[in-house]
Amino acid sequence: MGRVRLSERGQDVAIAVAGLLGGLLLIAVGAYDRRPGWSEWAPVLPLVAMAGLSLVRRRWTVWTVSVGGVLFGVAVYVGSLVPTMLLYTDLLYAAVLYGPARMSRVLQLSGAATTVVLTGLTWRYASLSEALLVAVFCGLIFLSPVWTADLLRRHREVAEAERLRAEQTALLAEMDRRGAVVAERARMARELHDVIANHLSAIAIHATGAQAVARRQVRSADEPLVEALAVIRENSVQGLAEMRRMIGLLREATPEEPYAAPRLVAVDVLLEQAAAAGRSAGLRFGAEQHGEPGELPAPVELAAYRIVQESLTNAVKHAAPGPVRLCIRYGERELEITVESPYRAGEGRAVPGAKAGLVGMGERAQLLGGEFDAGPDGQTWRVRAVLPRTASGERE
Incomplete structure (x- = not known):
């Protein structure tokens, strides 16, 4: 069985629906970091908003990652929910992959600054072990999706450059081939014109001259010799006409004089x-x-x-x-x-x-x-x- 391939729009919808349903399930069973003083369903609002941003993450990358950062802060304050965090990392990933080229540098700097600030504050007001845990957590949330998307984008750019280079090479090879074909056709046309066409012209001229001699000798038109001369001249003239049409075809005949098969x-x-x-x-x-x-x-x-x-x-x-x-x-x-x-x-005779x-x-x-x-x-x-x-x- 072949795999089901979703369109880009279908992928965005699938991510949003999966995140939303997963978050609602975790809230229903209480599997999240609930904050005192807030309703157990308080994390639903940032979850729904984050899922909505996932639907437009390819089109408005700057706005989605900016609003997503605010919603991420709200989600952490009212109750940390894993699907909300994962949806935010997906927004970071999409912003680097589909957004402007400078987005990677901006998000890496802001993510590194956020990690340093939160780690420092935790170390100052808590313990070193908790500070290290915050550093790892921030690195996974803010930096790992950015680095992953940046690496994938670089690979795509290299692949696209290689594809364009291959197309250019193929185009140059095709141009060389066509040039060689045109040159060979021109050479064949010259050979046909200079050799065969000239021989046919000579045959037609000599046959015409022989007919003129026969007329001066007052030979009958139904005499075999006169008939043979007429056939020779007619066939040589027709062959010369076809040869010239073929030469015109080899030389890319003009529309005013196309080659008639x-x-x-x-x-x-x-x-x-x-x-x-x-x-x-x-x-x-x-x-x-x-x-x-x-x-x-x-x-x-x-x-x-x-x-x-x-x-x-x-x-x-x-x-x-x-x-x-x-x-x-x-x-x-x-x-x-x-x-x-x-x-x-044994009938007939061998000819060249x-x-x-x-x-x-x-x-x-x-x-x-x-x-x-x-x-x-x-x-x-x-x-x-x-x-x-x-x-x-x-x-x-």
């Missing part, structure tokens, strides 16, 4: 590009869709788009002549993508970076908590990816 609604464009590129290789592309697309989280839609794009690209590179079928199935909890293309062992696309597609699916597999099934090469429709990748 591709979406599955543009899958028809991918099919048209793949069909144009694979026509000379005898490939025919088709697609079908099942279920309602609904609203997909951006990470899921981006991963699905890239998997479709890479699968169609691989089909253009490696598939044997025949139909290539894309199937997108929208379920209630999952999105399933299947791409089937003709396959014969072979199989890197399969690894990348598998990583995209795994990061979202999905599944991915690709491989031959008889005379068909099948790529299948199942992505959860939640951004976190957690299945319900």
Whole structure:
């Protein structure tokens, strides 16, 4: 069972009620130092007043400890009651713990002075043993709660300082990390711009020049060479545009030119590009869709788009002549993508970076908590990816 934790207000009420009930019980049984000439219920007044001060001991520390000192003197005069004394020590404790910083010094000086004066008077008019007893009693009442609260307050201040120092250290570490990330993103953007983007620009320029030469030679538009040049130019221009958008994202693109992540609604464009590129290789592309697309989280839609794009690209590179079928199935909890293309062992040719696309597609699916597999099934090469429709990748 867990412990019951009271609020600050609840703690104050509990202390006041406990002190009041304990004092009334002791008065009822006569367990207190009763003074001659006073009613047996005379200590009730300072007891009730002290309990009332306990309810506001956190808010008005100076007033409660001042009025409490007067009530303590009255309580000792009309009849010493232990709960009243304990409530007063709690007021001293609260004044140091919750009051101004100078309260500790003031109460220590006043408590020490009171102890010295009362001890001296007792020694003067009574005996040394009684004076020592008064000194111990005054130390317990006036000084021990002050010292205890002062020690606790110092520990709290040290703990708070350490907490602030830890937060500052964590903040500096986070700033350093963000600075390193920004620097790395800038470096990646420079590399992409200076290397890959320049190569794509060169490909587009050369393809455009080759098309111009073909037009001067009066070549037919449906000639395979002319079609291949058109596909090369279109893909290089599109790749360059996406590369520039990615560079803008790495460089923290401005609101006027945000990075637009591709979406599955543009899958028809991918099919048209793949069909144009694979026509000379005898490939025919088709697609079908099942279920309602609904609203997909951006990470899921981006991963699905890239998997479709890479699968169609691989089909253009490696598939044997025949139909290539894309199937997108929208379920209630999952999105399933299947791409089937003709396959014969030994078909296709190795190119730089072979199989890197399969690894990348598998990583995209795994990061979202999905599944991915690709491989031959008889005379068909099948790529299948199942992505959860939640951004976190957690299945319900």
